[in-house]
Amino acid sequence: MPTTDFWSPFYWQTRFSTENNFEWLVPSPTLIPLVHEILLSFPSSSAFLAQKFSQEGDGQEDEPPKVTILHVGCGSSTLGTQLQAYLDGQPQSPSHAGGGRIYQVYDADYVKPPASIMSAKEEAKVPFKLVDLLSTESLLSNLPHQEGPIPSDDIAKAIEEEQKWDLILDKSTCDAISTGPQLSPPPFSAGQTEQAPADPVERMTFNLSKVVKKGGKWVSISYSPIRYSFLSDIGNDGKYGWKVVRKEMVAMTSIPEGRRIRDGDQERIVYEPETGVWMYVLERA
Structure with a gap:
């Protein structure tokens, strides 16, 4: 298949019909400790968690605040279930660095992954959400505690901070989306003041904010x-709502069988040298 098909739901539906598991770029055991390190950097004493604790308490003052994690473009990866199991095994006492909190991982994709990937018991621990990252409406209808679509007249209303996600995790989903065509601007809705960008990665970035x-x-x-070079190009005008706070190479990768690309009406295989695998940490500004 040509690389441009990586953005297509049809490509993934076809692939998932025969694929049981595939991990992109880095194995979960390599990535999970890095994610945990970032989660521990969330200051437990900040309003970021203190407000969450007070609002979620409602008579349950002894229950620690819940940090919600959305693993987007999960596909046939088991990263979500492995991450949840890892976090469940970490100390949760307030004296533990970054402790005094519990974590909930959600898997998400715009195509339902193979049923064989996750047992019913595992899915109960890591719920799945059917989400289109290029649709703001889809994202707003799939907030951590949101069940099903929200009324269209509510979409334009400000979403309270405590309804939003704490952390987004994507493993090459940005790369798959980058192969897609330029997007048409969505129709303006009531209260909207910004126009979403046409570039698919920029649209995803804009929507996730x-x-x-x-x-x-x-x-x-x-x-x-x-x-994410486009973020540094716009300074601090706030259009995308993110800033890159960390960037590092975490692995090397290559495609031994080559990359299939389309050249006019023909397809050909291109063999490429090993390339770096990069971890970006973006912070919601």
Whole structure:
């Protein structure tokens, strides 16, 4: 298949019909400790968690605040279930660095992954959400505690910070989306003051800013060393709502069988050298 098909739901539906498991770019055991380190950097004493604790208490003052994690573009990866199991095994006492909190991981994709990936018991621990990252309406209808679509007249209303996600995790989802065509601008809705960008990665970035609380993080794994270069190009005008706070190479990768690309009406295989795998940490500004 040509690389441009990586953005297509049809491509993934076809692939998932025969694929049981595939991990993009880095194995979960490599990535999970890095994600945990970032989660521990969330200050437990900040309003970021203190407000969450007071609002979620409602007679349950002894229950620690819940940090919500959305693993987007999960596909046939088991990263979500492995991350949840890892976090469940960590100390939760207030004296533990970054402790005094519990974590809930959600898997998300715009195509339902193979049923064989996750047992019913595992899905109960890591709920799945059917989400289109290029649709603000889809994202707003799939907030952590949101069940099903929200009325259209509510979409334009400000979403309270405590309804939003704490952390987004994507492993090469940004790369798959980058292969898609330029997007048509969505229709303006009531109360809308910004026009969504046409570039698919920029659109994803723009949309995710609407559903992640300020100070929240986005851990993005990509083969591209310039995946989010557009953020530094716009300074601090706030259009995208994110700033890159960390970038590092976490692995090397190659495609031994080559990359299939389309050249006019023909397809050909291109063999490429090993390339770096980059971890970006973006912070919601």
